[in-house]
Amino acid sequence: MKIALLGGTGHLGIGLAVRFAILGHDVIVGSRKLEKAKMKAEEYNDILESLGEKARVRGLANEDAAREADVSVFTIPWEHAFSTAEFLKVALKDKIVVSPLVPMEKRGKTFYYTKLPEGSAAEKLASILDSKVVSAYQTIPAEKFARFDESFEWDVAVCGDDEEAKKIVIDLTNQIDGLRAFDAGPLAVSSMVESITPLLINIMVRNKMKDLGVKFVYKLRKG
Numbered sequence: 001m002k003i004a005l006l007g008g009t010g011h012l013g014i015g016l017a018v019r020f021a022i023l024g025h026d027v028i029v030g031s032r033k034l035e036k037a038k039m040k041a042e043e044y045n046d047i048l049e050s051l052g053e054k055a056r057v058r059g060l061a062n063e064d065a066a067r068e069a070d071v072s073v074f075t076i077p078w079e080h081a082f083s084t085a086e087f088l089k090v091a092l093k094d095k096i097v098v099s100p101l102v103p104m105e106k107r108g109k110t111f112y113y114t115k116l117p118e119g120s121a122a123e124k125l126a127s128i129l130d131s132k133v134v135s136a137y138q139t140i141p142a143e144k145f146a147r148f149d150e151s152f153e154w155d156v157a158v159c160g161d162d163e164e165a166k167k168i169v170i171d172l173t174n175q176i177d178g179l180r181a182f183d184a185g186p187l188a189v190s191s192m193v194e195s196i197t198p199l200l201i202n203i204m205v206r207n208k209m210k211d212l213g214v215k216f217v218y219k220l221r222k223g
């Protein structure tokens with residue numbers, strides 16, 4: 001599958017780009033600047049080669065990346081994601097768009113979830129785009145996700161209104177070693193997932209922890 005990481009030059013972008021490339025997907029790193037995209041693609045390809053994998057990441061300007069890809073992930077800080085969405089609206093029409101956006105603000109030593117009138121960042125993205133928006137990846141600790149010699153076991157809550165698009169994102173996520181994706185419902189519940197991230201950060205800061213992720217512990221119901 002062709003996967004674009006829009007603004008994939010940052011913290012979350014590197015982990016997703018390298019891990020999707022390891023799986024054999026056609027990965028495109030997007031940036032506002034073509035040169036930066038190409039430079040980062042080279043960097044990610046060096047990592048792939050050091051892991052004994054094929055160098056298969058390409059760098060393009062965000063607009064070209066969005067136009068080419070089947071699935072585009074908005075790995076862009078939430079404050080800048082909505083203006084970027086306006087700019088990419090035509091390129092992303094009818095495509096699958098993944099929102100890992102976490103709107104949050106720091107007051108004193110504590111992070112708070114920022115409530116948006118649309119309900120959540122993913123719903124705001126959906127209100128701008130004519131795309132199939134799926135909400136996922138908010139609780140992945142990006143730093144550890146980009147340490148390719150370490151293992152992890154994290155769960156990913158995925159929500160969205162287009163069932164087929166949601167299934168594609170769940171399947172893609174389950175392909176990544178150490179991630180397990182769960183259908184969490186429609187896009188209207190995205191705020192519940194987005195608001196877990198400031199909770200995790202507050203727990204980490206106050207308890208001197210790092211790399212805190214999410215894992216659901218459960219038993220399957222009989223019948």
Ligand SMILES: NC(=O)c1ccc[n+]([C@@H]2O[C@H](COP(=O)([O-])OP(=O)(O)OC[C@H]3O[C@@H](n4cnc5c(N)ncnc54)[C@H](OP(=O)(O)O)[C@@H]3O)[C@@H](O)[C@H]2O)c1
Nearest residue numbers: 007009010011012031032075076077078080101102138142
């Ligand atoms: N970091 C985490 O642990 C983590 C975990 C889960 C979810 N998330 C979410 O994932 C998203 C990306 O987080 P991140 O930490 O990867 O972000 P980041 O590293 O701070 O930024 C990612 C990229 O966004 C682009 N960007 C910056 N300012 C922009 C602007 N004004 N307009 C358009 N693009 C701009 C830049 O790419 P170019 O300069 O190349 O254009 C930058 O490399 C956020 O919404 C965050 O809430 C983050």
